[in-house]
Amino acid sequence: MGKNNLVAVSLRKLAEEVEVMNLDMLQDTAIRSITADSRQAGPGSLFVAIPGLTVDGHEYLEAAVKKGCAAVLVGKDRCRGWKHGKVVCLETADTPKALGQAAASFYGHPARRMCMIGITGTNGKTTTTYLLESIIRKNGGQPGVIGTVNYRYGAVEIAAPFTTPDPVSLHRILAEMAANGVTHVIMETSSHALEQKRVGGISFDVALFTNLSRDHLDFHGDMLRYFASKKRLFTEYLKRDGKAVVLCDSHDDSGIDWGRRLLAELRADKTLGYGGKKGRTLIDCGLSEAEVAVREARESLGGTVASLTTPAGELELRSELVGNFNLKNILGAVGVAMALRISGEKIVDGLAQAQTAPGRLERVPAPAGVSVFVDFAHSPDALANVLQTMRSLTTGRLIAIFGCGGDRDRGKRPLMGKVAGALADVVVLTSDNPRSERAADILRDIEAGILETTLPRMRIETILRGEALRGYDIVPSRREAIRETIRHALPGDVVLLCGKGHETYQITPEGRFFFDDRLEAAAQAAVINW
Template structure:
């Protein structure tokens, strides 16, 4: 494909193009060895890829996309005003505009994105629709699973995935749209038939700085022309605020507020949740979820709202909701054959921690033991908040490392301790996460629930810039041998 054709796809961001050539591969990693490669010189918060243009050319790049012209390079350059947006549009063109051949659903919000995508995929399959999924747990093309690297992949990876889905006969794709991805223009040019807003609570303030800026990123998803129809959580203050800004059709879902799609007669047990799915006060259908917790009622309602908007009948929606047995790392009960339950959950924000602890409180027969930490190089404000929540809601807390990254793990633990010390909560600190898990399992008794919070289905622990193998499911299995 010619460079000029790719540039035309991003023409609203192109300032100047010097020269033309054939492009056989595209990349934003200067270390990639390419043939007829196009290298995107992305300027980030920590690195400016213009510095690595020479490396990219040495590795096969024959053209560059830049935000400032680079002297002394005898290759064509496309000068653009917005590198990330241009990359998204050019990547879509390079892979043959796969998004235009699919019906795409995007889900944004602080919590519930992953589980909602799984519910939607299950409903679509119950309706006989071949579905794809893109999110934190990876990529699913029908029943094929592929490893993912980001909640919402960068544009080059995203459009290569969408092309694979088109080639595999996928009809509908349900994907998570993170606030980072929206802010970084990763989904520029993708048209979402339905966008869903699940909720908003404190997270990612290391990047967005304030809750207002965080919310604005979510709002932009719905107000910038990317989304054609919206499903909005009407029980969320942020959801109600968002509705005021919408100029597209929308459906409201919820429990406590006046909603179009809502749940009544909710019964929560350790086996799951039973409720009546009510549609516009006209019809209701009994639903028996295999997943636990009130938060999964909201996830089910969001998925039901989405699927109603794309024409799925209620009977298929109920079947799809009921046939989903588990979501990796989301309130996932492990098969331990012990008198106590062990549950892993991705809860790594204050609100998510509160949700999972309150949920198990609804049915636990013994004590709630929680093992958790907070990620390094991320929002520091939430650390004492999570400690305070654990101290109030858990019977015993073990503070440990999550992904400390480049930070001193003991400084992170000290910040969490400041919050838990304001409560009467009983706790101890064990920095080594495997040892912390071992301690939790050793003190658990019949009827107790052990929650391993924060990492979900992650299979690594990041320490000093190195990702080390760390699979909590395997560790629990080993410790219980």
């Protein structure tokens, strides 16, 4: 994405929009950039001090001043004893929130010039962005997407370092989208971003909740805090006349349907304005007993055919997406399209033409008789969903290859092992992104869950040659695990390579290396004859 092309913005204007506490002390000056990174500070910049998880931006005020910044924005009472008279020091009650507001003002509030659609949930966000992108384009709109795979609009496509970028990058991207004719922005809003107020300065027209299951508890601590972060999208960032779409009928491993819980809480809190004639609108989606619901569905390895009931009538649709969890993604996309008042005809056409999201149950070309898929499933619920889906569509053995990321929630590792051991015929444990951890330690944690099932351990070649119908093995090298599994698969088998999806790298204690599951699987499938 390009740099800001604005010459300068008045610091007073920015200060008025972020509720500065000492506005009467303001010496106005021209601001040419905003940053929360002291290394990016420079002449004409506003440095915003953000308290982080491991470091506090207030500790870098001196560094920002030495870089030549024109002003700093700090927390309450942090300007006391300020020694740099030529650098304006402003205070605000909430610097993370203020950063988003200042960035929005600096770039001319681009979100106000487009229809903003926010999607949050543990799983399904990325796939839903591709579905909505196709529907909106079919309806004549010009969609832009900010998500896990990339940030894209028109012919522009940029790899995404984060699902939801930092506020300054976010509003810069939105400004570029608005300047290039984007009419609708479909944005994945992660729980981290909502908790850290990275979407500050944005009011969404439509918000979608896909589901909630265990993930990111290393950051949130427990499921209630995780849920509370997701809920912020519907309580703090949705317009007062906005539309909330809630997808139900997805339960976590404790049996809670967080979609139903969200609906109940939003309806119960009258201050939020849901249900009134001029307030926010709720649209519920589910497999049954919902405004947007499934009347009938047929699934195969070739895709999904379904009949949906909606407020606008019944829809008959086809999609190349496979599985029950993707049917739920379709429901969510239809719910959002209904909120946008898109016709049923355009919805059906858009869904039929929507491409599969990269690394989301993406089929890898393989010789006839064997099906190979790559999927991003990296949580217990996501892994269970994809295995249950493929279980019902598999005539031979269901083979799962996966690992878990290092420096992340350790508690989910045995849960994923238990899920795989219970639902797959063959499990091959391998390295994911171990980061700073030893891969062997991570694999041991996962194996503890498999040991709670009846799946026996034996050598991979013994299992896959058909000498045993079921079993698991540990192959630390991901490349070797893919090679050996595909080499020994038999006609009728379905091979699921899970965890990394669209990622094109592997992060180990030794560094970051290029690695693409899809390329690895395709290369093996191309040279092996069953």
